[in-house]
Amino acid sequence: MKNLRNLCYSAALAGAMATGAAADGHGWSLKDAAAPYAGTTVDVVFLLRPGYEAIEAMLPAFEEETGIKINIIKHPYENALGEQVRDFVSGGDLDIALIDLVWIGNFAENEWVLPLEEVQAKFPDAVDPDLDIDDFFPLVLNAFGGWNDTVYGLPFDNYSGLMFYNRCMLEEAGFDGPPETWQELKDVYGPALTKDGKYAFALQSKRNETQSADSFARVLWPFGGSFLDADFKSNLMSEESQAGLQFRQDLMQYMPDGIVAYDHAETVNAFAQGDVAMITEWSAFYSSVVSPDTSKIADCVEIAPEPKGPAGRKPALGGFSLAVASQADEDEQAAAYLFIQWATSKANAREYLERGGVPARQSVYTEDGLEDFKFVPALVESWQDGVPEFRPRFAEWPEITEIVQEWGTKMMLGEVTTEEGAQEIGTRMEEVLEDAGYYSGDKRLAQ
């Protein structure tokens, strides 16, 4: 009888924990907090990526507990910004903004999203006492959800650039581990691993955000370069930036032909098929390359932090936060906040991780039993070394990224030199920034 009682108690506790609904010492419960908003529908844009599938799979528990319906509108990444901008400009239906870190300035300055503090002040009963905002990795919270010292969104789908390498190919070539530096990758690993139709490395460089974020910026920062200097003038002609861009040109000899047409899918696929020994990709693609269903080399996959450059590791940083939309009505705002809080909660972080998501909660990575998630140590290390302005997060980024995409690709194709391309990007970038009012002092130099 006692055993049965214990079993029932354990099952009930586990169930409550799983939905994040456990009443804590403060007497707060998700069910009670959501009661006034039962029946509310919350509209949100999701991407077609593993982190979103993970939370979607967990969603029935939330909806059952709260009576709040989450209406997910799925878009590929490339459409997500446009769809949301049009919705917010026209006073549409979205109640939650899905914010890539480079969109945060745009969304905050246009007041399409509410500051977290404002939402919490508006709906004090909805605030989970266990929210523990300090548990988020500070870099991630600041970069993904913060703008001008104000937090708007909570980190939801979180990435850091990692090095995925094929241990079997490296061992066959006589290496017992991945390169520690970019230089080593090019000079030592490149020649040894590029042969018989196989390539040492692939750097996704398609002319879209991939070119700006995954390719161009990735070689700027580790070499000490950056897009802008302290006065917001172009820093692309600096010795360090040029060194990084020239390095990318030199590294291309160890990449597959047509690398400028490679997006994430092509790059991950080339790695998963065993055609490429190493890639630097987002942590979010981990589940794809270790699944035997989608990877021929699942047993050979190992993860390391991105290589270091002369200026340090400075890995790629990317990811999304969720914020409450200002255009939503009060009930929708409260319901949206409850969902965001639940989806990013400490209580759900483990399940989110196990289902293929990457939570930004520090606490979950200290738990036992994470051996199967090989990317965790590299991810945690990367989130210590990252730079929030890896790509400037101001409202002008959508215009600037288009310039970088065009001229960055031209550099890679050899249509212009790295100096000519950087000069052109710099000139155009400064025109955009001048027009926005950064040089006249109308806008604060925040990126």
Place this chain on the structure above:
Amino acid sequence: MRGQVPRKTIFAFIGPAVIGLAVVGIAPLLYAVWTSLHFYNLTKLRRVEFIGLENYWTVLTDEAFWQAMGRTFFLLGTALPLQIALGLGIALVLHQPGLTLVKTLARLSLVLPMATTYAVVGLLGQVMFNQKFGVVNQLLGGADINWIGDPENAFAMIIFWDVWQWTPFVALVLLAGLTMVPGEVEEAARLETKSKWTVLRYVQLPFLLPGLVAVLILRTADTLKLFDMVFTLTRGGPGASTEFISLMIQRVGFRGFDQGLASAQAIILLIITIVLAQIYIRVFYKEV
């Protein structure tokens, strides 16, 4: 007679069409003109201001705009003659007497490429022209041609798909023109000469001209607004090698969110299209 029809009746018949046209065609056009005269960025709506012709000046002095325009006309100049030549050949073959069932099946199959959604053509292209796994390289004996990642090859690929999709349209239009040639005239011409070229040049071509002018106008307009297939296939890349004018307008308006500048580009494109259509009609079109 016309004077006897009450004005109310005239308005009742014409009114709905005029109102429909005004709502779906003229109003957006006027709005685009208004937008083109303003600084109008979707992400900076607080800064909307009248700037006169500045957007037009920016477009007309933008090297990238004219490069995109040049690429578009180069595509038109290469794909359209191929479509007309191949389309005429197909039309002449289908115009031959006999083999009715085969010709009917051939006509039906001609509709298939046209019925394929543009975006799907692009996606098909991505798969078929994949350097490693694509069927095209397999058919070329396991060639290792980098179609999508090489600027020249990517352009050639766009020409291929445009020709594949629109040659049947040209063929069907020209076939319709050939059926307009009076049988007795064609028969008499064939008795006069054995030269097929002479029959084509002096008997059939005059009947083909209206169709050819229609093809020129429609294909020019289609090429100037070619978007879906290229967007899904190359997204304008690599570099800017397949960034045609409509892709550029979409990029400026919907990825850079500068609706004012994009509207100015679109208005200039519209003017160019109208001028070209007028030139085609004046130079080529003749009543039979």
